[in-house]
Amino acid sequence: MPPEESTNVSSAPSAAHARRRRLSGLIRKEFIQILRDPSSIAIAFLLPVVLLLIFGYGVSLDAEHVPVAVVVEEPSADTASLVSGFQGSRYFEPMMLRDVESAEKALMSRQVLAIIHLRANFSRQFRQPNGAPVQVIVNGTDSNTGRLVLGYVQGVWRNWLERQAIARGQALVMPLEVQQRVWFNSRLSSRDFLVPGLIAIIMTLIGALLTALVMAREWERGTMEALMVTPVTMSEVLVGKLVPYFILGLGGMALSVVMGIWLFGVPLRGSVWLLLIGASLFLLAALGMGLLISTITKNQFVAGQVAIITTFLPAFILSGFIFDIASMPPIVQGITHLLPARYFVALLQTLFLAGNVWSVILPNALALAAFAAFFLGASRRKLRKRLE
Amino acid sequence: MVPPGNLDPSVSEAEAVLEFRAVSRRFIAGGRTVQALDNVSLLVRRGRVTGLIGPDGAGKTTLMRLAVGLLLPDQGRVTTLGFDTVRDSLAVQATVGYMPQRFGLYEDLSVQENLDLYADLQGVPPEARAGRYAELMRMTGLARFTGRLAGRLSGGMKQKLGLACTLVRPPRLLLLDEPTVGVDPVSRRELWQIVYRLVQQEGMTVLLSTAYLDEAERCDEVILMHEGEVLGHGPPQIFREPLRGRTYMVNAPGTSKRAMQARLAAASFVIDALIQGDRVRLVVEAEAPPEPARWFPEIEGLEVQPVPPRLEDGFVAALREKRPQGGARSGTSPTSAIMRTGRGTAEFVIEVKGVKRRFGNFFAVKGVTFQVARGEVFGLLGANGAGKSTTFRMLCGLLPASEGNLRVAGIDLRHAASAARRRIGYMSQRFSLYGHLSVRENLHFFSRAYGLSGKQQRERLDWALGQFELDQMADAPSMDLPLGHKQRLAMACALMHEPEILFLDEPTSGVDPLARREFWRRINSLAEQGVTIMVTTHFMEEAEYCDRLAIMADGEILAIGSPEEIKRLQRTTQCPDPTMEDAFIALIEGKGQPPN
Amino acid sequence: MWQRIHALTIKEFLALLKDKRSRMVVFIPPIIQLLVFGYAATFDLNRIPFAVYDEDRSLTSRDLIARFAGSPNFHRVASISNDSEVNPLIDSKRALMVLHIGRRFSRQLLEAGAGPVQIIVDGRNSNTAAILLGYANTIFAAFNTDWQRQAGEATPSVRLETRAWFNPNLVSRWFIVPGIVGLLTLVVTTLVTALSVAREREQGTFDQLLVTPLRPVELLIGKALPGFIIGFAEATVIILIATLWFGVPLRGGLLTLYVGLFCFLLSTVGMGLMISSLSVTQQQGLLGAFLFLVPSIILSGFATPIANMPYWVQKLTLLNPMSYFLVILRGVFLQGTPFHLLINQFWPMAVIGVVNLTLASLLFRHRLY
Structure with a gap:
């Protein structure tokens, strides 16, 4: 037989009103806490700036001014014209040497990344029908750079052949006249492709870090117990946590996008509204993941560790941000499907560089929505109004 | 004025604000099953202050949490304010007021912000707030501090703010879990004044757990728990009365109070001997020999005066029956070993x-x-x-x-x-131990850190395990120990190297009081x-x-x-x-x- | 003294290993990450999806297409016959490249000696695009040489003979996997040490340690040793997996490698303890560790070469222990670099380590409360 006073607490007309008041109370509380604790603000606004600067300037795959050793055993007019091709290229910084031994030593100690070796009989063979061989040795330790350097060497070589042909008064005719058209990023600037990916990585980190600690903090400080013995429902607690950090996260996201466009000059070819929707879906997933970690561990320390381990390195390596997912073995490709960051990276790269390509945006946005639903749903299920 | 105790089971429904019927609750901790509550039945009645006392691990906090539906019973039924806590836990939580052990305050929110939050959560309409806040602030004396962050308040003020937050919508049942731990006597006294006023003016029912038995003495009813069972329930006097005529104040000018206490405690018929300033308070068994003056002929000039019993005497006597080993009776000096005394410095x-x-x-x-x-x-x-x-x-x-x-x-x-x-030896406030290390490993580490090794270390290790009654738990991780054991272990660690x-x-x-007595017995003998x-x-x-x-x-x-x-x-x-x-x-x- | 250090070390290990959760953090993720990342982190492209848009349909055009289709690097996913089909294929990422052979290709090739071919490449991932262009150009060049030889035309007066030392096939796994040794060792030792003091401070046991006769230097060694031992053990396991499982050659001396590892651990343990003694709570320790780890990894040359960074960022990497260790790892693994060539990598790490350890031990006691 419930006592009569309790009825006016939960009577029907005022129930929605009371819920609104509880929610606004929780959200206001969270905002005050964020404002009082500079670390949340730092994570949301300072971290993106710092990370974007470090990443934006630190991560570049474009090799320029590659130090190379040019070994000319017997200088002549012919060798000089070929060498000038290397000296004139912005890709190379040649170091002139006379013997191959010192060049090999320099290659070993990584003072140079490649050796261009013109032998003593270069000028003689040059006049013969088979042509003169130029030996090119690259340091293959960094395979990617090695491959780029080989490509650059070929470019210099081709340019030189053309100039030679023109000097002889004839055009250099190649059987295939290849016309290359690189879409979306014609300069092939790695920054244009890295920065959108970076924004995704940074938001992954921030989303998880922001919320990983907040639920655990309530448990650790004993405030969760006090919250539970009020009419508040656990869904309200969850929403009360989500809304403030969502707004904070969107702020960080906006900051990153603005920096990407203004500081790094990345084009934004798609719609800002699609970007907003995509970012919102992703943030919900990332915050949801943080909340789930926090709810399960109930311990700030463990939550923080789990958040770092499960977000940073996987997002860095498996999201397709630097390493192409298509080249990974099938099992690893399967694993990448478990990372929300993967979908966000694809979404951002397309929105920034290609535009509103629905065939890319739709499936990725759906995947993000599914992740958000999963993480938030799981947090709600795990968050019971009981102390066990 | 204390209302007469009424344990008649036929209390009317309206009288019963909280009812436990054959409630059991188990936990699994570190692979062991702990029976936190064992077949507990009790009734808390309207308009009373009921105190929950008992040693550590008695199940006081579990009982509180069951009452507000934060835990569910394994067996039995808990009815709070007419609601079943399993079916209607949200309704229970919407009507009771509950202050958990650490007061449940947001330390980075100000006093006013904490109040606002709880008013929002409790659904207090904005028009009713101003009046309620003013009343609470007057009651708690926090009016001057509304802008201060809760984290900056002293322990006593935090406790009063925590109370104000639970009272922001007047609950009909107020549950306070150890509200006075770590709080100084002045603040404790003020808290009690507030509690009495709530009961008298607002007709509130209060259930509170406490480690201070003088506080329990002020309750209308007391529930004494031990290892998940209720040992007794009634007004404080039912715990005191059996001891009438068995409590004395003993004084012997010229004899050191510690030596005297050790001597008294060693007697077979003494239940409790407690130093009170220069004198020793004595509780004896019902079968103690007559003529107190002749009990200790060897102490010169012994004066024995009968004094009225206290609740604490009842508590100690009841628990001694349950835990006859150890305590005041083990007369041997705990550190009889090799203590160096002053070097004349x-x-x-x-x-x-x-x-x-x-x-x-x-x-x-x-x-x-x-x-x-x-x-x-x-x-x-x-x-x-x-x-x-x-x-x-x-x-x-x-x-x-x-x-x-x-x-x-x-x-x-x-x-x-x-x-x-x-x-020097140092034992910190929180019994700082390495939680994942076992008792033996903790002792081993600290003795090594103090440079003990070989035979000497083994001897001290055995001494510590024996003297502090830790042998049973030597291989348990120290974080799984009950609080009293943690305290003993922390003290053993601080004494491994026999500090001056x-x-x-x-x-x-x-x-709890028993563990405190034991602790002081060791301190006395060290002194x-x-x-x-x-x-x-x-x-x-x-x-x-x-x-x-x-x-x-x-x-x-x-x-x-x-x-x-x-x-x-x-x-x-x-x-x-x-x-x-x-x-x-x-x-x-x-x-x-x-x-x- | 050694007895007390020994006791402290044992205690640190027990505290670390008896906690199921920290045990997990130390051992499980590194092994999983090594395996997954070892396979995932590669710049090599294989089976690049490409589409063929052949308007010529001649013998010559088919020969050119066959060279692509037959290459392990390319994988034909579609054939189209209309300009309007190009856009959707590239936009939706179904194909990374479209090979467009114009209607008059074979005729012009036979008549003028040059036939136009167009390739359209998705540039969203510029690195992939650059590598793809490299592969395509190799195929085109081979076609050119063969064609010229068949037609009896003159070959160029200079030809390139290219070789890659240390990694003849330019396999990027050989480049990445040694880097992972450093990466995971860094993450694990930092996480182990960065919280060790902060955790004790939070639980109050650090005060308990400070009142014991343990001297700061003993405390320091006792706190540092577990990081060292775990770092050594973990690095050894990863090195074994790298060589035995991933087949990365280990050409240099083990001694050189382990001297490098020692210096590296000195610096990371120092950094971790420094972070730890600066922080009052574990949360601060964790955040500190994170703020140290992220730039250390990004600015180490693990995935992207330091030489590509702007000048001032390159100067910053001089403070990064990881950047030195990666040079040692790759040098010893692939190049077999001898000890004396790496001395300039050893000493900066040792200096970083000693400075940090000294600061940490000073902070143990003199931290402001």
Whole structure:
């Protein structure tokens, strides 16, 4: 037989009103806490700036001014014209040497990344029908750079052949006249492709870090117990946590996008509204993941560790941000499907560089929505109004 | 005025605000199953203050949490305010007021913001708030501090704010889980005034758990729990009455109070012997021989006076029946081993002269001077934030003094060579142990850290496990130990290297009366062997054990002297025989007023 | 002294290994990450999806297409016959490249000796695009040489003979996997040490340690040793997996490698303890560790070469222990670099380590409260 006073607490007309008041109370509380604790603000606004600067300037795959050793055993007019091709290229910084031994030593100690070796009989063979061989040795330790350097060497070589042909008064005719058209990023600037990916990585980190600690903090400080013995429902607690950090996260996201466009000059070819929707879906997933970690561990320390381990390195390596997912073995490709960051990276790269390509945006946005639903749903299920 | 106890099961439904029917609850901790509540049935009635007492691990917090639906019973039924806590837990939580152990405050929110949050959550309409806030602020005396962050409040103020937050919508049932732990006597007294007013003016029902038995004495009804069972339930006098005629105050001028207490406690018919200033309070068995004057012929000039029993006597007697081993009866000196006594060095082993400590612009300690002689038990008392802990940390060399001189055993530990630190033992407030390490591993580590090895280390390890009754649990991780065991282990760790000076920072906070007695029995015997002991505490009765004590407030020493001297200072016509607590409160309150 | 250090080390290990959760953090993720990242982190492209848009449909055009289809690097996913089909294929990422052979290709090739061919490449991932262009150009060049030889035309007066030392096939796994040794060792030792002091401070046991006769230097060694031992053990396991499982050659001396590892651990343990003694709570320790780890990894040359960074960022990497260790790892693994050539990598790490350890031990006691 419930006592009569309790009825006016939960009577029907005022129930929605009371819920609104509880929610606004929780959200206001969270905002005050964020404002009082500079670390949340730092994570949301300072971290993106710092990370974007470090990443934006630190991560570049474009090799320029590659130090190379040019070994000319017997200088002549012919060798000089070929060498000038290397000296004139912005890709190379040649170091002139006379013997191959010192060049090999320099290659070993990584003072140079490649050796261009013109032998003593270069000028003689040059006049013969088979042509003169130029030996090119690259340091293959960094395979990617090695491959780029080989490509650059070929470019210099081709340019030189053309100039030679023109000097002889004839055009250099190649059987295939290849016309290359690189879409979306014609300069092939790695920054244009890295920065959108970076924004995704940074938001992954921030989303998880922001919320990983907040639920655990309530448990650790004993405030969760006090919250539970009020009419508040656990869904309200969850929403009360989500809304403030969502707004904070969107702020960080906006900051990153603005920096990407203004500081790094990345084009934004798609719609800002699609970007907003995509970012919102992703943030919900990332915050949801943080909340789930926090709810399960109930311990700030463990939550923080789990958040770092499960977000940073996987997002860095498996999201397709630097390493192409298509080249990974099938099992690893399967694993990448478990990372929300993967979908966000694809979404951002397309929105920034290609535009509103629905065939890319739709499936990725759906995947993000599914992740958000999963993480938030799981947090709600795990968050019971009981102390066990 | 205490209403008569009524344990008649046919209490009307309306009378019963909280009802447990054959409730059991188990937990699994560290692979072991703990029966936190075992077939508990009880009734809490409308308009009463019911106190929940019992040693650590008795199941008090579990019972509270079951009552508000934060835990569900494995068996049985819990009905709170007419709601079943399994089916209608949300309805229960919407109607009761519950303050958990750490008050449930957001420390980075201000007093007002905390109140607003809880008013929002509790659905207090905005138009009703102003009046309610004003009332709560008046009641708790926090009106001046509404803008202050909760984290910046003293322990006593936090406790009152926590209470105000649970009262923001007047609940019909108020549950307080150990509301007075770590809170000084003045704040405790104020809390009780608020509780009484709530019951009388608002007709509230209050259930509170406490480790302070003098507080339980003020309840209308008391529930005594032990290992998940209810041992007794009724007004305090039903616990006191069986002991009528069995309690005495013993005095023997010329005999050391510690020696006398040890001698009394060793007698087979003595249940409890407790130092009270210069005297010893004695509780004896019903079958004790007649003629008290002839009990201890070997003590000269022994005066035995009958005194009225207290709730604490009943508590100790009831629990002794349950736990007959150990306690006051084990007469052997716990550290009979190899304690070195004074080497004839300085008379004073601790000297503090004009010591100040500043944090930013705030002086936590403003010029403190005192000395402690070898073999003395010296107590440092004070309200929360009085500067006790800061003084303590400076003495141990953990914190540099901003000004003044500190010498412990003739040296300043802050700059001491590691050999000098061998001479002190330190036991911190929170029984700092390595939680994942077992009891044996903790002891092993600390003895090694103090340079013990080989045979000597093995001997001390065996001594510690035996003396502190830890052998049963030697291989359990220390974090799984009950609080009382943790405290014993922490003390054993601090004593492995037989220090000359022992620093104890609130060594008994949160520990039940039996464990406290045992603890002090060990301290006494250490003191008898010449170990100097420096201790801070919130328990006024513990101050009685000290040879001398200093009472601190706002970073200054208000009074210093033996317990008798301090009590005598506060003797007035209204209060001819003040207790330590009376004296303490009078001193603190006297300080608040302008001097003449 | 050694007895007390020994006790402290044992205690640190027990505290670390008896906690199920920290045990997990130390051992499980590194092994999983090594395996997954070892396979995932590669710049090599294989089976690049490409589409054929052949308007010529001649023998010659089919020969050119066959060279692509037959290459392990390319994988034909579609054939189209209309301009309008190009856009959707590239936009939706179904194909990364479209090979467009114009209607008059074979005729012009036979008549003028040059036939136009167009390739359209998705540039969203510029690195992939660059590598793809490299592969395509190799195929075109081979076609050119063969065609010229068949037609009896003159070959160029200079030809390139290219070789890659240390990694003849330019396999990027050989480049990445040694880097992972450093990466995971860094993460694990930092996480182990960065919280060790902060955790004790939070639980109050650090005060308990400070009142014991343990001297700061003993405390320091006791706290540092577990990081060292775990770092050594973990690095050894990863090195074994790298060589035995991933087949990365280990050409240099083990001694050189382990001297490098020692210096590296000195610096990371120092950094971890420094972070730890600066922080009062574990949360601060964790955040500190994170703020140290992220730039250390990004600015180490693990995935992207330091030489590509702007000048001032390159100067910053001089403070990064990881950047030195990666040079050692790759040098010893692939190049077999001898000890004396790596001395300039050893000493900066040792200096970083000693400075940090000294600061950490000073902070143990003199931290502001």
